[in-house]
C-alpha cells in the first residue's frame with residue numbers, strides 16, 4: 001500500500017496546495033493580520049512540511065520543528081469560529097480546484113475540517 005503522499009504525487013502536490021492556500025491568506029481580511037508580515041514564505045514552508053509528514057511523506061517537519069503539538073502552537077492566535085471558517089473556506093476553494101482522485105480529496109477534506117475545528121481556542 002503506497003502512502004497518501006505517494007498517491008497524490010508527492011512534493012509537487014503539497015507545494016501547489018500550500019502556495020495556493022497562502023495566496024488566499026494574503027488577501028483575507030481575517031487571516032492576513034494573523035500571519036507574520038515578514039515571514040509568509042516561512043509560514044508556507046512550515047505548513048507544507050507538516051502536511052507532507054502527516055500524509056506519509058518526508059519527516060522534515062519533525063526534524064526542524066519537533067513534535068507538532070499544533071493546538072499548543074496555535075494558542076497564541078485568536079482562533080474563533082470566524083477565523084476557522086476563513087481558514088477552511090480558503091482551503092475548500094484550493095482543495096476543490098486540485099486535480100486528484102475523489103476518494104483522496106474526501107480524505108484530505110475530512111482531515112482538514114477536523115483539524116481546523118480542533119484549533120478553535122476562543123468561544124463565540
Ligand code: HEM
Nearest residue numbers: 034035043046047050065073077079083084087115116119
Ligand atoms: C483554524 C484556523 C487556523 C488558523 C487561523 C491558523 C493560523 C496560523 C498562524 C497565524 C500560524 C503562524 C504562521 C507561522 O508558521 O509563522 C499557523 C501556523 C501553523 N499552522 Fe495554522 N491555523 C489554522 C489551522 C490550522 C490547521 C487545521 C492546521 C493543520 C492541518 C494548521 C497547521 C499549522 C502549522 C503546521 C503551522 C506551523 C507550526 C510551527 O511549526 O510553528 N493550522 N497557523
